[in-house]
Amino acid sequence: MSAIFKREARAYFDSLIGYIFLTAFFAASGILFSITSLQFGSTDMSGMYSGLFYILLVLIPILTMRTLSEEKRQKTDQLLLTAPLSLSSLVIGKFLAAIVIYSIGVCMTLVYAVVASFFGSVAWLTVVGNAVGLELLGAAFIAVGIFVSSLTENQVIAAIGGFAAMLALFLIGSISSIIPVPWIANILQGLSFSARYNPFTYGVFDFSNVLFFISAMAIFLFLTVRVLERRRWS
Amino acid sequence: MIEVKNLVKSYGDKHAVAGISFKANDGEILGFLGPNGAGKSTTMNILTGYLSSTSGEAYINGHDILEDPIAAKKEIGYLPEFPPLYMDMTVKEYLCFVYELRGCRLPRNTHLKEICELVKIDNVYNRRIANLSKGYKQRVGLAQALVGNPNVLILDEPTVGLDPKQIIEIRTLIKKLGKNHTVILSSHILSEVQAVCDRIVVINQGKIVADDTADNLSRELTADHKLIARIDGPKDEVIKLVQTIPGVVSVVADMQREKGVWEYNIEAVEGTDIRRELNRRLMSRNWYILGLRSSELSLEDIFLKLTMGESVTEFLADKAEDLAEHYEEAEKQ
Numbered sequence: 001m002s003a004i005f006k007r008e009a010r011a012y013f014d015s016l017i018g019y020i021f022l023t024a025f026f027a028a029s030g031i032l033f034s035i036t037s038l039q040f041g042s043t044d045m046s047g048m049y050s051g052l053f054y055i056l057l058v059l060i061p062i063l064t065m066r067t068l069s070e071e072k073r074q075k076t077d078q079l080l081l082t083a084p085l086s087l088s089s090l091v092i093g094k095f096l097a098a099i100v101i102y103s104i105g106v107c108m109t110l111v112y113a114v115v116a117s118f119f120g121s122v123a124w125l126t127v128v129g130n131a132v133g134l135e136l137l138g139a140a141f142i143a144v145g146i147f148v149s150s151l152t153e154n155q156v157i158a159a160i161g162g163f164a165a166m167l168a169l170f171l172i173g174s175i176s177s178i179i180p181v182p183w184i185a186n187i188l189q190g191l192s193f194s195a196r197y198n199p200f201t202y203g204v205f206d207f208s209n210v211l212f213f214i215s216a217m218a219i220f221l222f223l224t225v226r227v228l229e230r231r232r233w234s
Numbered sequence: 235m236i237e238v239k240n241l242v243k244s245y246g247d248k249h250a251v252a253g254i255s256f257k258a259n260d261g262e263i264l265g266f267l268g269p270n271g272a273g274k275s276t277t278m279n280i281l282t283g284y285l286s287s288t289s290g291e292a293y294i295n296g297h298d299i300l301e302d303p304i305a306a307k308k309e310i311g312y313l314p315e316f317p318p319l320y321m322d323m324t325v326k327e328y329l330c331f332v333y334e335l336r337g338c339r340l341p342r343n344t345h346l347k348e349i350c351e352l353v354k355i356d357n358v359y360n361r362r363i364a365n366l367s368k369g370y371k372q373r374v375g376l377a378q379a380l381v382g383n384p385n386v387l388i389l390d391e392p393t394v395g396l397d398p399k400q401i402i403e404i405r406t407l408i409k410k411l412g413k414n415h416t417v418i419l420s421s422h423i424l425s426e427v428q429a430v431c432d433r434i435v436v437i438n439q440g441k442i443v444a445d446d447t448a449d450n451l452s453r454e455l456t457a458d459h460k461l462i463a464r465i466d467g468p469k470d471e472v473i474k475l476v477q478t479i480p481g482v483v484s485v486v487a488d489m490q491r492e493k494g495v496w497e498y499n500i501e502a503v504e505g506t507d508i509r510r511e512l513n514r515r516l517m518s519r520n521w522y523i524l525g526l527r528s529s530e531l532s533l534e535d536i537f538l539k540l541t542m543g544e545s546v547t548e549f550l551a552d553k554a555e556d557l558a559e560h561y562e563e564a565e566k567q
Contacts, residue, residue, distance in 0.1 A: 003334035007320075014322045079318035079378070082282040083335045084307040232286040234245075 001085065004093030008067070012101050021063045025105035028055040033112045043116040043123070048109065049130040050201040053194060056141055057170060061162030063101060064145025065155045067094045068224070072153040081232070087225045091146065095221060098142045106135050126203040133200025136213035137193065141166055143220035150227040169193045235260050236281065236386060236416055241290035243276050243440075250276045252440035253290070258433075260385075263412035265431030265448075266420035269541055273440040274420040275315050278390050281418070282312040294386055308336070311384040313392055317375025321364035325355060325374055328363060329381060338382040346381070352407060353377045368395035376404070380411075387411060389419040393426060405430050424537055438541040460529040461500045462488075463512065467521030469496050475515060481506035495524055 012018030029052060036047025071077040080090055113127045145162040152158050173192025176185040189195055193216075196209045236258040243251040251273045258264040266274045279285040281292050283303045292299045297306035320328055329346050338345070350356040353373045358366055363374060372395045379387060392408065393401045408430055411417060421427050427434055428448045436444040436451075444451060465472050469487050476485045481502045488497045502508045509526065516523060542549055 003331055006334070007331050011320075011322065074318070074321070075314065075316045076318040076320055078279075078284055078312070078314045078316075079332070080335070082284050082307060082310065082312045082314075083332075084304045084337060085335065086304065232284065 001089035008097035060141040065159035068150040140216040143217040265427035268437035311379035313379040464525035
């Protein structure tokens with residue numbers, strides 16, 4: 001697993017995708033921070049964190065699009081799948097590498113909080129709660145992205161598919177409000193990524209939401225392993 | 235040791251591998267021979283755990299590849315049809331990655347250096363794989379299979395893309411490795427399998443059509459009673475004379491090879507050896523035999539015969555006709 005992790009983390013910076021992702025992430029979060037906090041002379045950063053949700057919809061697919069699709073296209077999956085390691089450690093190694101790159105971005109948002117703290121008092125607990133929420137949301141999205149990437153050998157399709165899947169997970173909540181059957185609406189509302197994420201930005205740290213994102217992440221990683229397993233049989 | 239029992243791989247109702255069984259012992263080089271699409275690569279992919287078989291079993295040194303994949307995969311070095319290379323890495327980075335991936339415990343730098351010297355890629359050790367020639371890429375792929383010094387080597391067309399000198403080098407290397415490894419290599423080039431392998435498994439349309447040593451294979455299909463003789467003498471009279479030898483069934487003058495020297499296809503009754511009699515009678519007339527060989531089938535012929543059955547003569551005649559037509563047309567123009 002560590003070999004996969006190291007190679008993958010390196011590949012993010014060899015192939016520029018790591019730089020592109022972080023640059024875009026820093027730019028987006030910086031702009032959001034200055035619009036929602038600096039402009040108003042406020043140290044409340046919830047505006048930036050809720051805005052970043054939409055940014056992730058676009059950026060995470062870029063981060064994950066090549067993870068498995070490129071292996072298949074270049075036939076290097078033959079090396080990985082015939083090496084003495086389990087499919088789950090292969091998927092987890094790739095997942096962790098993406099998480100590390102992503103976490104560098106999330107840490108940057110804490111730097112903004114430090115900057116803000118020079119000008120006024122920062123509600124640190126809320127900020128950290130926000131950052132944890134962002135990290136969990138990103139982890140779940142990355143799992144979705146890797147899953148989509150395992151379905152195709154074309155990076156572009158993996159990126160667009162990942163974006164579509166995340167958009168769907170985001171829109172589930174909005175659809176629920178127009179469904180007249182209450183119990184279906186409730187289920188959809190419960191599955192909505194935005195409905196689960198927004199409480200973090202209000203400063204509410206609910207463990208059921210933490211558990212939701214961790215479960216979503218685990219489910220999609222599990223599905224990815226199943227896809228790889230199934231490919232051997234087809 | 236590799237043991238395969240009744241392996242089947244189906245895609246829908248098409249059988250890519252239709253029930254093959256064979257065994258490769260330690261220190262043996264087994265050649266997998268077959269036309270393109272015969273199921274060689276599929277079989278190798280199953281043996282290495284890349285694909286799962288529909289039914290049947292495969293054991294690598296006693297480990298079932300489906301039941302105990304990690305233990306089985308540890309024993310295997312695999313060079314697939316397309317070497318699985320990361321183009322953005324240098325040879326060094328790539329081999330280090332494979333070294334870690336396989337959880338290798340040998341001293342890293344010396345081990346990798348040994349491998350690079352063995353397959354002669356030490357001069358490109360620090361170059362990016364994307365910039366290497368096809369031959370080098372193929373050899374980096376082979377180096378990858380050797381990392382960790384696995385007992386079993388499975389090589390899918392290992393000499394593709396190499397020039398003649400490199401081919402000889404790699405063949406020598408494979409022969410050396412065969413002394414203390416189990417090696418399976420596939421090829422559709424007969425001379426290659428013949429040059430390297432102890433045993434040949436001929437596979438066609440997912441089935442094994444022959445499994446024997448190279449010599450036995452050709453012996454089995456040779457016709458001792460069929461001779462090809464190059465005789466210096468007047469054609470028609472030679473034919474008449476040879477026909478009088480007891481046991482001769484037919485004599486056909488094939489082609490004039492030198493001035494006055496014809497090549498004859500002589501067929502005798504099976505089990506009779508007419509060589510001495512032929513010599514004696516020609517000598518008495520002062521005609522000379524300039525060449526005499528039994529019409530032993532080359533592996534090419536055997537291969538065609540095994541994979542195409544009796545339709546092989548038809549196939550060859552068809553191709554010859556096609557060629558003649560082509561020449562005729564070209565001449566007209």
